[in-house]
Each structure stands twice: as C-alpha cells, then as structure tokens.
Amino acid sequence: MYVLSPQEKEAKKQLIAAAASKLFQKNDFNKISMARIARESGVAKGTLFNYFKTKESIFMYLLLSGYQDYLKDVLLRFQAAENITTWSAFSSFLLEQNHLLISKRPDLLRLNALRGPILETAADKEQTLLGRKKLYQVNHQLGQAIAKRINILDDKQASHLFIIQSAIISGLMNMMNLDEFHHDQLPVDFKGFQIDLEQEANQLMLFYLQGLAQKLGGAK
Template identity: 45%
Template structure:
C-alpha cells in the first residue's frame, strides 16, 4: 500500500536530481565520457540504479542537462557582472569579450568539454522535449544578457552581440577539437607533428579578437 509519508516533495525531487547530476559531473572530471556508466553514476550518487532511471533515462540525458544548466549559470553570472558596468566603448567591449574567452577556457573547462560532445554524442539519446525546454531557457537568459550589453554599447545590436557569443563558442570548440592532433589517446605521437600543437587560450583570443576588429569596422562603415 502506498504511504503518503514516503512521497517526495518537489524540492526533494529537485535535490535528488541535482545530487545525481553532480555525481555524474565529478565522474566526468575524472574520466572520458564513454568510460562512464549509469551504474557508476548511481554508485557515486549513493542511489539505487532503479532510482537513477526514475530521473534520467540515459547518461546522455544527464550530461545534456549539465551542459544546458552550466551555460545558463555562466550567462546569468556574466549578466550580473555586466549590470555593474557603465557605458562601454567598442574597445571596452572587445576587452570584456576577450577576458570572458579566457574565463571560459580557464575556469569552465568541463563545460567546454561537454559542449564538444553535444552534437556528435549527447543529442543521440538525450530527451528531445527536455532539451528543447533547456535550450529555450538558455536562449532567454542569453537574449537578456545581450540586451543588457546592447544598452551599454551604443553601436551594437542585441542580434550582433548574440552572434558574437555563438562565434566565441565556435572558435573555442574548434580549437579544442584540434588541440590533440599531435597525440593519440592522450599520448604523444612519436613523430614530428609539432606544428599541429594548438595553444587554445591565446589562439582563441587572437582569432576572436581579429574577428571582432573586422566586425566592428563593418559596423562603423554601415553607420
């Protein structure tokens, strides 16, 4: 017979879901995605495997949730910092975006690793409906952030700023994907492939900086 005393409140369910997600995140910091199993996640979270499946139907679902909520948190934190700023010139805004490029690479490496898995791996088995809801929330946060920035940078539109965040992500992801060409399975290839080595942070800043310089010149020309 079902007992009301055993029923979990909404907050308790959210806490349990977050507990499971954090356990998966800790495992992801220690090993590759394909080495992680649902059984390992359940054990790390301290829950039964059956309980785990009540919250997430696949590990792809867990990590897609971590990816989307991770970016939601990052953009929300950036929005709070932006609200403390006054008006920004284009050079000021460029410096801000380059600093955020460094922040993403140095302080959010796990989030960037997850982002690299999104298209080729996570979307295969992640729940489509939940992913759409998560993306809509991320879009709304990003849109508000871009609007706040546009109010401080006179000559840039919300659309342009949104586009810059997408471009920033593409540059970082592309460089991260290419950063291991001189290695195989994390071991150095014993031949001279030194020109394949990629320094992600400085090269991302350089490429993104050049892109913004060209874009801002076009903006001024159009004005």
Template identity: 45%
Template structure:
C-alpha cells in the same frame, strides 16, 4: 509510498548532476556509465533513470545549465561596470574567452561533445526545455549590452556568444591531434599539430570581432 517534494527532487537532481560532473572531470564521456553515476551519487540506477533516460540527456543538461551559469557571470560583470564602451565590451569578451577555457575546462570539453555525441541520444523534450532557459538567459545578456551600447542589437550579442563558443570548441577538437584518448603520442613528433587553445582562441575571436564590426570594435 515515499513521495518527494519538489525541493527534494531538485536536491536529488543536483546530487546526480554533481556526481556526473565529477566523473567527467577526469574521465572520457565514453568510459562513464549510468551505473557508475548512480553509485557516485548514492542513488539507485532506477532512481537515476527517473530523472534522466540516458547518459546523453544527463550530460546535455549539465552543458546547458553550465552555460546558463556562465552567462550569469558575464551579466554580473557587465552590471558591475559604471560605463560600458564598445571597446570595453570587446575586451570583456576576449578576456572571458580566456577565463572560460582556463576556469571551466570541463564545460568546454562538454560543449565539444554537443553536436557529434550528446544530441545523438539526448531526450529531445528535455533538451528543448533546458535550451529555452539558456536562450532566455542569452537574451537577457543581449538586452543588457544593447541597452548600454545602442549600436549593438540583442541578436548581435547572441551571435557573438555563439561564435565564442564555436571557436573554442573547434580549436579544442583540433588541439588533440598530438594525443590519443587524452594521452600524448610519444613515438611521433606532431609539433606542428599543437595548438595553444587560450592564445589561439583569443586571437581568432579578436580577428572575428575587428573584421565583422570594424567601426564598432576598433583597435
């Protein structure tokens, strides 16, 4: 019997995750099959199901681990700053909104599927396990910011990250009204349905920040 060590299991899980991620970079979620993921990862379909009981569970895991990595990046940026004022933090949040959309488009696309698609089939226990890890990372970020900006609580920071995500996902869903299945609709001019995702997300988030925390975030 071939019994894998924990390290070998983690390596195989990462291999499966990377294969699924590569496919999702260029393909719609609905067009990707578990058989295709197994083939791309060079594992048997049976092995794949040993790690993830369905496609939704696999992609939910990709989403939650992807946002853990994103929070880690934000934490590193904050720790690298000698000082962090209220306006510094606001600027960082707005800049990171732009960075998130421009450098992590696959993660942003995946996040837009969380509620309407992924949670409909994902394994609850597995999802909760990874969500707990994401929550812990979110709280770590909140603690770091709240320590340096006493007027903000950990909950404040947590909510700001959630709002950032919600703004991006909402606008991303609406930005596709002038296309169908990621293909532009050429016969009809839907000019007024077009959304500049980066520009509009930053603008909406800025308005939220200055409206909710007028004394904290001044402009």
C-alpha cells in the same frame, strides 16, 4: 520527505548531475557507466532513471544547464563592470570571458562536441527543448544588457557573440592536442599542430570583434 517538493526534486537532480559532471572531468563519456554515476551520487541505479530518462539526458542536462550558468555569470560580471561602455573595453571583457570559459568550464566545450553526434541521439527531447529555451532566454537577456551599453550592437548581435565564442573555442579544442595521443605527449614532430588554446581563441575572437566593429560601421 517522502513526497518531495519541486525544490527537493530539483536538488536531487542536481545531485545526480553533479556526480556525472565530476566523473566527466576525468573520464570520457563512454567510460562513464550509469552504475558509476549511481555510486558516485550515492543513489541506486534505478533512481537515476526517475530523474533522467537516459544516460544521454544526464549529459545533455549538464551541457545546457552548464551553459546557462556560464552565461548568467557573464551577465553578472558585465553588470558589475559598469565602466564597460566602449567597444574596446567590451572587447577586453569578452576575452576575459574566454579565459574563464576555457579554464573553468572545459567540460562544456567537450560536451559541446558530443552534443550532435552522441547526446542528441538519445537524450530526452522534452527536457532538452526546455533547457534550450531557458538557455535561449539567458542568452537573449545577456544580449540585451550588452546592447544597452554598447551602442554599436543590437541585442541579437550581442547574443550571437556568445554563440561565436563557443564555436571558436570548441572548434579549437577539436583541433587541439594533435601533438598528443590520448593524453600521452608525442616524442617529436607535430609542433606545427600545437595549439595554445587560450591564445589562439583570443586572437580569433579579437580579429572577429575588430572585423565586426568595422563592418557595423565604425568605431575603433
């Protein structure tokens, strides 16, 4: 135990990341201190830095590995749903993924918004690039699986759909809650600013898919 195997090391990394993730469910990035992550994960503060170079690295890791997990899940679900072969069935499938992403992984979407302006300024470059590479691979793999069944799409186009999906949802999140202020509901007005995230995301995605189908040449 005093010379940890790579698996054990990975497990501890996950442990720390999980603690950070848990805290991120209910707190803003700035409110989460390394001390608190240490406490939450049950390790010493210094230990954190044996596994992640900076605070930002932890959250970047959360983002990238979280997205990998999400895409892997999508792939599994796609492979399980063998009957999805038509564009229309595929569209429905994608909208279901919208639902899952929004309801199960809102943290990814919040991290997404922080990536450029906050995380990337201090995250470990090497780790980030490795994470992106893996993410890229999973994304590509998913694209291939889809392209194999949905004729109208090639693998690149299929992969790209998930970039667009994230953009749509993450962008709508950026525009949300203009009828609130830091979790306080505002008294009146601002109804025009209200957004039902999922419904809006579905509509936008649907229109996008329709437009794309038409552009790509054909089918319904």
